[in-house]
Amino acid sequence: xxxxxxxxxxxxxxxxxxxxxxxxxxxxxxxxxxxxxxxxxxxxxxxxxxxxxxxxxxxxxxxxxx
Amino acid sequence: xxxxxxxxxxxxxxxxxxxxxxxxxxxxxxxxxxxxxxxxxxxxxxxxxxxxxxxxxxxxxxxxxxxxxxxxxxxxxxxxxxxxxxxxxxxxxxxxxxxxxxxxxxxxxxxxxxxxxxxxxxxxxxxxxxxxxxxxxxxxxxxxxxxxxxxxxxxxxxxxxxxxxxxxxxxxxxxxxxxxxxxxxxxxxxxxxxxxxxxxxxxxxxxxxxxxxxxxxxxxxxxxxxxxxxxxxxxxxxxxxxxxxxxxxxxxxxxxxxxxxxxxxxxx
Numbered sequence: 001x002x003x004x005x006x007x008x009x010x011x012x013x014x015x016x017x018x019x020x021x022x023x024x025x026x027x028x029x030x031x032x033x034x035x036x037x038x039x040x041x042x043x044x045x046x047x048x049x050x051x052x053x054x055x056x057x058x059x060x061x062x063x064x065x066x
Numbered sequence: 067x068x069x070x071x072x073x074x075x076x077x078x079x080x081x082x083x084x085x086x087x088x089x090x091x092x093x094x095x096x097x098x099x100x101x102x103x104x105x106x107x108x109x110x111x112x113x114x115x116x117x118x119x120x121x122x123x124x125x126x127x128x129x130x131x132x133x134x135x136x137x138x139x140x141x142x143x144x145x146x147x148x149x150x151x152x153x154x155x156x157x158x159x160x161x162x163x164x165x166x167x168x169x170x171x172x173x174x175x176x177x178x179x180x181x182x183x184x185x186x187x188x189x190x191x192x193x194x195x196x197x198x199x200x201x202x203x204x205x206x207x208x209x210x211x212x213x214x215x216x217x218x219x220x221x222x223x224x225x226x227x228x229x230x231x232x233x234x235x236x237x238x239x240x241x242x243x244x245x246x247x248x249x250x251x252x253x254x255x256x257x258x259x260x261x262x263x264x265x266x267x268x269x270x271x272x273x274x275x276x277x278x279x280x281x282x283x284x285x286x287x288x289x290x291x292x293x294x295x296x297x298x299x300x301x302x303x304x305x306x307x308x309x310x311x312x313x314x315x316x317x318x319x320x321x322x323x324x325x326x327x328x329x330x331x332x333x334x
Contacts, residue, residue, distance in 0.1 A: 006110040007110075025113050026113035026114060027113045028113075028119050031118065031119050031122050031155075032155065033108055033151035033152065033154050033155040034151070035147050035151060038143075038147065039147065040147050040150035040151055040154070042154055043154050058110070058151075059110070060108040060109060060110060060111075060151055060155070061108060061109065061110075061111040061113075061118030061119065061122070062106060062107075062108055062118050062119075062121055062122035062125065062155065062156070063106070063107045063108055063109040063111065063118060063121065064082075064083040064084040064085075064086075064092075064106065064107065064121060065082060065083060065084055065105050065106045065107025065108075065134070065135045065137055066082035066083075066084045066085070066105055066107075066135070066137070066222070066223075066272035066273065
């Protein structure tokens with residue numbers, strides 16, 4: 001299955017849900033924010049959100065800001 | 067005490083966390099500033115970089131009030147989704163709403179800004195809109211429900227100071243009940259003191275501190291300037307006069323009787 005993560009195409013073998021994918025990619029729980037197909041996806045929904053082919057995910061981390 | 071969105075603070079300075087030469091210098095600067103509200107952002111980063119995670123752990127340890135921004139967003143839709151992501155991540159409903167309309171000036175897009183502000187207010191956010199000094203935009207934001215408006219003094223990161231002080235004075239005069247924080251363009255402590263003397267409620271800055279030769283000292287300088295400006299405002303500034311008026315009493319001026327012999331000499 002192909003997914004788009006932060007604009008880059010990735011081939012995913014194992015992950016079934018957003019929660020699985022975050023773990024597979026090495027993101028620490030509690031330190032990311034996610035949007036799916038341009039819409040906000042709440043943290044509580046990561047485990048129940050099943051990945052679909054070509055899904056477009058935005059995964060953001062805290063960063064210094066002005 | 068300074069009341070901001072139903073929270074009380076001692077400091078009227080809001081400080082950014084970007085552009086410091088090192089995390090250690092940022093830490094010293096935050097300490098010296100006395101700022102209790104700091105701005106943060108969220109960005110795409112590699113999970114392997116660990117930078118975001120380390121920054122987040124450090125920021126949490128400071129126990130300060132976080133004001134996440136939507137920096138870089140170009141449309142209301144992008145800004146709204148980014149704000150929702152920020153709320154989820156930083157666990158706060160405060161959002162510094164930035165919707166940029168022009169790459170060269172980083173001037174806010176007033177139409178998209180207002181649209182995003184309305185949507186976020188309906189969704190329970192405390193919206194801190196970054197705006198220009200346009201009065202009508204500020205009024206529309208207030209009508210939409212914003213308790214706070216953050217006009218620029220000059221373009222972000224320019225350090226130019228008050229490019230249109232009259233416009234800022236007008237905003238203050240026309241929106242006496244709104245919390246007004248000057249955000250962007252402040253370059254020197256005197257710029258911050260001047261807007262505080264005008265009666266602005268606070269100053270948000272980043273580059274002026276982070277890009278100083280000695281950021282912690284500059285953070286302290288700004289803290290003092292903001293405090294001095296506020297005290298000056300509260301003390302009530304004297305009215306400007308068109309002509310000079312001697313402060314020393316004229317009665318008993320020495321050599322008064324000789325003035326008729328040297329008529330060119332005036333009174334200082």
